[in-house]
Amino acid sequence: MNIWQERIHVFMQYTNLLKQLVKRDLKLKYRRSVLGYVWSILNPLLVMLIMTLVFSSIFERDAIQNFPVYLITGRTMFEFMTTSTNASMRAIIGNAALLKKCYVPxxxxxxxxxxxxxxxxxxxxxxxxxxxxxTRANVTPYILCSPLVMMQLFLFCCGLGFFLASLNVFFRDVQYIYKAITTAWMYLTPIFYPINRLEKSLRIFVKTCNPMYYYVAQFRDMVYTGQFPGPRIFWGGWIIGIVMFVIGIWVFKKSQDKFILYI
Amino acid sequence: MGDNKYVIDVDHVTIRFNKANAKVDNLKEYCIRLMKRELLFQEFLALKDVSLKVKAGEAWGLIGTNGSGKSTLLKAISGIMKPYKGTITVNGNISPLIELGAGFDPNLTARENIFMNGAVLGHSEKVMQEHFDEIVEFAEIEDFLDSPIKNYSSGMKARLGFSVATMVSSKILIVDEVLSVGDFLFRKKCMKRMEDMLSGGTTLLFVSHNLDQVRRLCDHVIWLDHGETVMMGETEKVCDEYQSMEDEDSPFNQKRRARKLARQQAKEAAK
Structure with missing residues (x-):
C-alpha cells in the first residue's frame, strides 16, 4: 500500500511537468504558422477531400453510403494512434539531454x-x-458514447507508446521499421474500404487480431451508423486497451533503470 | 545510530558500466556481436566502493581530475543512476544543477522556459508564479523575457538556469562545474547566493576545478581518482594535498605511477 501512496505522491508532484510538456508541444506545433490551430481541423479536411476524390472513383460510389463521414471517422482514430505512438516512441531518446542531468520520472x-x-x-x-x-449526416444520441472508445484507444496508445519508447532506447531500428508497420497496419484496417470487401480469411483475421479494427468499428457504430457497438468489439476494445497498457507499463518499468546507459 | 542524522548517505557504492554494450544500439550490431560472442561483459567501474555521509547544512566539495567519477557520484545521488552495489539514501528534495538549463527547450521563450524548468525540478505552477519576478531579476534578463532561448548566449542561459534552480529553496543543492561560463560579477553573485543558502541550512554538493571557490564555500572535501576515494575530510587539508599533485614526486603521484605500472603488467600478462 505504501509504495502506491509514494507513487501517487510523486505523480502529483510532477503533474505540473506533464502540463508544461503538453503545453510546450501544442505551442510549438503551430508556432510561426499563420493559421495556427486551424490546421488541426483543416489538415484532416484536406486529406479527406483528396481521399474522397480518389477512392470514390475506384470503388463504386454507392458501395459506402456517405463516404466522407465513413472515411474521416476511421482516419481520425487511426491518425491519433500513429501520431501518439510515433511521438512517444521518441520521447525518451529525444529528452536524453535532460534525463542525463536531472532526476525526473x-x-x-x-x-x-x-x-x-x-x-x-x-x-x-x-x-x-x-x-x-x-453532408447532412444523421446524428443519433449514440454519438455521446464516443468518449468511451476514446478512453479505450487512449489506454491502448499509452501502452503501445511505453512499449515502443523502451524498445527504441535499446534498438534504434524500431523507429524505422515502425513506419513500415503502420503503413501495413493502415491497409489492414478498414479505413477507406468496407470490411466485407476483404476475402473471408483475411476478414476474420482483421476482425479478431487487429486492435484498431475494434476502435474504428466502435467509433463508426456510434457516429456513422448510429447504434451501440456489439458486445464483442466493445468489451474486446476495453480488454485489448487494458492489456496493452499493462504490458507497456511493465516493460517500461522493467527496463527504465538501464535507459541511462543507452541514451 | 540514527539514520536520519545524514541528509545523504552513500554507503559503499559501486557503479558499473558495460563498455562493450555501450555502443550497441541497433539490431545489426547486436546480432554481429552476438555471433562473435562479444556481448560479454567488459566492465568498467566508474565508482569503486565509495562512501560519503553528509549531514544537514554541510557543504561538500568534490574534487579530482577529469574522469575521476565526480559527476557519476552526483548522478547517483540525484537518482539518475542506480548503484550496482551499495545503497544511497537521500532525505530531502534535491535541486540539481548538474548542468545549468538542462531543462530548457531552445524554441520556447525565457518566460515559458522558467515555468518548464521549474516543473522539471518538481515545483508547482503556483510556486513558480510567486518566484517569477525574483528569478527574472536575479538573472537580469528582463529585456529578453519573450525571445526564444536559442538566441541566448551560454552565459545568459547559465544565469537563468542558476536563478531558477536556486530561487525556490530546496534542502540539497547540487552544483557541477557550472559557474565557469558566467562573467565575474555574476559568479560573485552566485557565490553570495550559495553562501546565503548554506547559512539558511541548505546542504551543498559542489564540483569545481576552481580550488579557490571550493576553499571559500565548502567545509568538507572528498577527492576522487579513478572512481576511488583518495582522501576525504576538512577542506584545507584535502585541497593542499590535492594541489601537491603538481609536484611529480608527491606520495600520491608515486602511488599513481605504481598503479599504472601494475595495470599495464596485468594487461600484458593477460595477452
Missing part, C-alpha cells in the same frame, strides 16, 4: 506525448463535425 515524457496527441485529436474532431454538417 521518465514515464512523464511518454505520457505527455500521448496526452498532447489526444488534445490534437480532439481538435481534429472539429473536422468531423464540419463534414457531418456538410
Amino acid at each position: 521518465k514515464y512523464i515524457f511518454v505520457l505527455a506525448k500521448v496526452v498532447s496527441s489526444m488534445v490534437d485529436f480532439i481538435f481534429s474532431l472539429g473536422a468531423l463535425v464540419i463534414v457531418m454538417v456538410f
